Amino acid sequence: MSQRTVDPERSGAAPTEPEDEGDLIGLVPQQVVGPVRQGVAWLDDRAGFSHLLHRVLYEAVPRQGGWAYTLGSATLVLILIQFFSGIFLLLDYVPSVSQAYSSLDFLKTSDPFGAWMRGIHLWGSYTLMFIIGAHALRTFISASYKKPRELNWVTGVFLFFIVLGMAITGAMLPWDQASYWTTTVVTNIPHYIPGIGNGIRTLWRGGNFVGQATLTRSFALHIWVLPVILLGLIGAHIHLLWRHGEHGSWVNYRTRSADPGGEIAERLRNAAAPYPTRGSDPVYSVPSDTVDFFPTQLFKDTVVSAVLVIFIGVMGLISGAPLDGPANAATLTYVPTPEWFYLPLDQLLVFFPLGLVGFGVFVVVGIAATLVIALPFIDRSPERHPIRRPDVLIPALFLIGSVIYLAMLGVNRLYNL
Amino acid sequence: MPHLFLALTPGPVPGTVITNTVMVGCVALLHVLFATYLIGSTSIVAVSEVVSMVNHDPRHERLARGIVHSWAYLFGTGAAIAIFFVIFVLVGMWGRFFVTFSQFTFWVWFFEALTFVGEIVLLYALYANWDRLGEYRMARLGMTILLNVDQWFQMFFIDVIASQMLTPVVQGKPDNTSYLLQFLNPTNLPLTIHRTFGNVAWAGAVIALTAGFRYLRATRREEAMALAPNTHVEPVRALGAMPDGELVRERNREAAYWDWAGQYAMLFTFVLTIFQIWVGYTYAKEIQLHSLDSWYQMMYGWISNIFLGQFAGLGLLFMAGVAYFWRRIKAAGQPRPARRLQLALIVLFLLWLFGLQPAWWAGSYPDIVAAHLAKPFWDGGVEDPLGFFFPWKVMVLIGEMLVTLFALGTFLRARQRTPMIMGQASRGSQRLLIALGVITCLMMLIMGIIRESSRSPYLVNYSIQINHQVILQKPAPNIPLTQRPIGP
Amino acid sequence: MSERRITRRQFMVRGTGLLGGLITAMVSVPAIGFLLSPLWATTPLLWADVQGGPIDDIPEDKPTARIASIQTETNPPQPPVSRVVYVVKHQGQLYAFSNICTHMQCDVHWDASLDLFECPCHGGLYSITGRNVGGPPPQPLPQWVHRTQVRGGRTYLQVANRLREEI
Numbered sequence A: 001m002s003q004r005t006v007d008p009e010r011s012g013a014a015p016t017e018p019e020d021e022g023d024l025i026g027l028v029p030q031q032v033v034g035p036v037r038q039g040v041a042w043l044d045d046r047a048g049f050s051h052l053l054h055r056v057l058y059e060a061v062p063r064q065g066g067w068a069y070t071l072g073s074a075t076l077v078l079i080l081i082q083f084f085s086g087i088f089l090l091l092d093y094v095p096s097v098s099q100a101y102s103s104l105d106f107l108k109t110s111d112p113f114g115a116w117m118r119g120i121h122l123w124g125s126y127t128l129m130f131i132i133g134a135h136a137l138r139t140f141i142s143a144s145y146k147k148p149r150e151l152n153w154v155t156g157v158f159l160f161f162i163v164l165g166m167a168i169t170g171a172m173l174p175w176d177q178a179s180y181w182t183t184t185v186v187t188n189i190p191h192y193i194p195g196i197g198n199g200i201r202t203l204w205r206g207g208n209f210v211g212q213a214t215l216t217r218s219f220a221l222h223i224w225v226l227p228v229i230l231l232g233l234i235g236a237h238i239h240l241l242w243r244h245g246e247h248g249s250w251v252n253y254r255t256r257s258a259d260p261g262g263e264i265a266e267r268l269r270n271a272a273a274p275y276p277t278r279g280s281d282p283v284y285s286v287p288s289d290t291v292d293f294f295p296t297q298l299f300k301d302t303v304v305s306a307v308l309v310i311f312i313g314v315m316g317l318i319s320g321a322p323l324d325g326p327a328n329a330a331t332l333t334y335v336p337t338p339e340w341f342y343l344p345l346d347q348l349l350v351f352f353p354l355g356l357v358g359f360g361v362f363v364v365v366g367i368a369a370t371l372v373i374a375l376p377f378i379d380r381s382p383e384r385h386p387i388r389r390p391d392v393l394i395p396a397l398f399l400i401g402s403v404i405y406l407a408m409l410g411v412n413r414l415y416n417l
Numbered sequence B: 001m002p003h004l005f006l007a008l009t010p011g012p013v014p015g016t017v018i019t020n021t022v023m024v025g026c027v028a029l030l031h032v033l034f035a036t037y038l039i040g041s042t043s044i045v046a047v048s049e050v051v052s053m054v055n056h057d058p059r060h061e062r063l064a065r066g067i068v069h070s071w072a073y074l075f076g077t078g079a080a081i082a083i084f085f086v087i088f089v090l091v092g093m094w095g096r097f098f099v100t101f102s103q104f105t106f107w108v109w110f111f112e113a114l115t116f117v118g119e120i121v122l123l124y125a126l127y128a129n130w131d132r133l134g135e136y137r138m139a140r141l142g143m144t145i146l147l148n149v150d151q152w153f154q155m156f157f158i159d160v161i162a163s164q165m166l167t168p169v170v171q172g173k174p175d176n177t178s179y180l181l182q183f184l185n186p187t188n189l190p191l192t193i194h195r196t197f198g199n200v201a202w203a204g205a206v207i208a209l210t211a212g213f214r215y216l217r218a219t220r221r222e223e224a225m226a227l228a229p230n231t232h233v234e235p236v237r238a239l240g241a242m243p244d245g246e247l248v249r250e251r252n253r254e255a256a257y258w259d260w261a262g263q264y265a266m267l268f269t270f271v272l273t274i275f276q277i278w279v280g281y282t283y284a285k286e287i288q289l290h291s292l293d294s295w296y297q298m299m300y301g302w303i304s305n306i307f308l309g310q311f312a313g314l315g316l317l318f319m320a321g322v323a324y325f326w327r328r329i330k331a332a333g334q335p336r337p338a339r340r341l342q343l344a345l346i347v348l349f350l351l352w353l354f355g356l357q358p359a360w361w362a363g364s365y366p367d368i369v370a371a372h373l374a375k376p377f378w379d380g381g382v383e384d385p386l387g388f389f390f391p392w393k394v395m396v397l398i399g400e401m402l403v404t405l406f407a408l409g410t411f412l413r414a415r416q417r418t419p420m421i422m423g424q425a426s427r428g429s430q431r432l433l434i435a436l437g438v439i440t441c442l443m444m445l446i447m448g449i450i451r452e453s454s455r456s457p458y459l460v461n462y463s464i465q466i467n468h469q470v471i472l473q474k475p476a477p478n479i480p481l482t483q484r485p486i487g488p
Numbered sequence C: 001m002s003e004r005r006i007t008r009r010q011f012m013v014r015g016t017g018l019l020g021g022l023i024t025a026m027v028s029v030p031a032i033g034f035l036l037s038p039l040w041a042t043t044p045l046l047w048a049d050v051q052g053g054p055i056d057d058i059p060e061d062k063p064t065a066r067i068a069s070i071q072t073e074t075n076p077p078q079p080p081v082s083r084v085v086y087v088v089k090h091q092g093q094l095y096a097f098s099n100i101c102t103h104m105q106c107d108v109h110w111d112a113s114l115d116l117f118e119c120p121c122h123g124g125l126y127s128i129t130g131r132n133v134g135g136p137p138p139q140p141l142p143q144w145v146h147r148t149q150v151r152g153g154r155t156y157l158q159v160a161n162r163l164r165e166e167i
Ligand code: HEM
Pocket: A068, A069, A070, A071, A072, A073, A075, A076, A079, A132, A135, A136, A139, A142, A144, A145, A149, A152, A153, A155, A156, A157, A159, A160, A163, A234, A237, A241, A245, A246, A247, A248, A249
């Protein structure tokens, strides 16, 4: 708060629009009169919806490149779809080694809408992996993580990890062959941590071997623990977005006049909330041109989300979610294959034999993860254009290329098995 | 290669197996050097075209034009070698093998030949009309990209053949005609990726080498004058008789251009070679999983020594690159990053020395096993445990990757902070570029030799033998795996 | 008036902190104990017969997969599950391998053409004596804790619900 009063730019930029308390009433058509109208007014007076709506919807966002900035909200919508479909799956699913499989088999054979819902949950998670990756890529390319938005990036990376965790714990639930062996391999990985690894594996499995306790624990992680963390982090991520405003990308900060200094000062003077971004380089603190989030940006967001959700619905219906044979610890022929988004990591395991297993899993992946988290603190130059940041772009291409190549190798290996 | 010495009696081909092997080796290697340069340099032309279209940098235009002109000569020569290779060497000397093999890879060869048609049309059209097409930049770029795609497929089809020889889909079935399986055989993917990057890296090295020479030539006069101020030095031939002021301007222009070109091209080589480290590792892994005998030859047989040469070459390449970064940044007057680069160079050198240790002091591992010397040297054997590929050389490779990435980041960042003035490079840095080119060339040759000799005694693994090109009906018996040391 | 050592405000600040700590401790002690309980849970040794009859007829050097119904975990109690026991006779020795790969615990199987145990996940290889001879596995193939019983002149194999080597 004190921040706000010291900052003259900001207080000067306070909106001079008509009183915003009447907004909600404005949504009620003129024809409606009487109790409904009064009811709305009463509700608004007591609860302050208009104020809230105003704060959420009438933020300024950069004008150019809006389609690229839809990916964050698309991620959010997809996560909400996961919550929605996941909660509905709980109408049927039983987290027990003897019944998990049969409860889902029941959906497949005799409950078409349930099977559809399951298909939506699976295809939703696939689409989510893609879109969250695209969102991360776009914020990387536009260097949105630079001062003061470092924490937007850091919370984002942790969100990504949590979503990966959701996907892997979810894959452990159906207790078919794929699920059983995924559980076995994944819960075995911590055991390569020197010293405490064995203990962690035991805790995750609830014993030395994979069994009922393991399923119960994965279930608890998938249904309660990770979702709660996920929601908390999303809250933090969005809060940070509101605090600093959408950065957009370099196209929003080009100066057009012969007097760039004057133009930037002019922008600072006319900035609409939440701009100017506090603590930012002046050049990048106000976009050259903004629009209201509602309806301009929200329309684009909704278009993208609608396309994705329709895709998920259709794929969930026509392709659905597969179910292997029931879990069988005594198989000699089953070839465990990871979910596609874990293929790169699985392939990495092939390359680190014997004493290097732990090194490959923890040190190599750990270094890569640390570098990704620390990116905003490594790349602190004011440059935003990707071509002017070759020192981060080339190593990043290296990392991305490696992940893609690992995935391709994984496919190649499974194909040639 | 003991089996080759046994086969000195003339076979059903002119010449001995040895001379024919040497022949095929030389011609194939030569052909590869030309072909890969063409493919890789086309990618560089495409990149330069895009850049110059965006920011109208005349240097990119000049470079692209220069490369396109080099194609005319090199493509002609390379194609002549290829024709000689196929008609005379393969059909004449290795006829039985080639005919059999071509029969079951018929369609692959067919498409390969088709891509040549496309390449001839596009390449010469571009060469002959490059300047005229300058008015239609988009069309020119489109043609260049099309040419590159065509060439990529050319490489891809040859990779199908090469990988099929190394890891045939179904062991012992040379007549396997499932094309999908042929295309997707286990080593095709790593080989394709390896070559996709390798082509550009090699083309970059050739350009860097050329640029190094041209820079030295442009600055020769002043260096000679600096060494002996009072002697008269003839100007460079190309600069001819010019008034002195003009001469200096010409010198500055030339030096600035070639300094820039060398740096731009060597970055391709350097960056892609970092990636090649682990692409190469995955390639070897795939060979190990699917053609253990070849892998065994490469890692434990006599070619393991050549492999060590490749290891040395890789280190040298990186050292030349980092030394160049260091010299260049120093010449640009940035002492801090220069010191970091110097440190990186020292670490690289130490890693290189460590990685050079041979794991055993003899021709091949089976030799020392036979002589009961397969134990550490302090136990009276000839093994040096610190020289084994696993885990030591793997560690060295990982270390080299990290250090080179660090050096690259430091260099690019320093260059970004204070834009570099081109034409100020020291002559030493340009000699390093020349060294980089030479080392890359040697590595290309070494890789060729390793690849081609790792299959012996086969021409096509498990199906066609080298010796008199015997075609096997059944897979040759594997040496039981339990009777020899297996690496991870 | 005696001099107060802490003010009313300080008392409330500290008291809130203290009681908050108490609440946290109250819930975390059982939580942590509950969380860690698998670490000191002990599973009793439970023996199970290897199915498929006596093992006398299993030929030398031919690893044979048998099934045993093993109750690997008893916390919480759950029914026994079928597990593979690879019975191997090699140079007068009897081995009772599990098919649990020491790399990531995938299902290893005997490949007669390679003369090796092979793991489908990342290509791990084990010799007939369980030695890890190729691929990523860092340790030899584990054996079940086992014993033989002779009944009516025939040898039967029994395995316990744990592995001999820790993997
Ligand atoms: C659960 C996952 C996530 C959700 C729901 C989410 C949501 C959002 C939303 C709605 C925005 C604003 C709109 C936009 O710029 O697209 C945003 C911005 C941002 N997100 Fe995320 N995000 C998630 C994951 C990530 C990840 C994985 C990263 C990076 C690794 C990331 C980094 C950022 C950054 C840096 C911004 C600021 C962009 C700017 O100001 O230009 N987020 N996020």
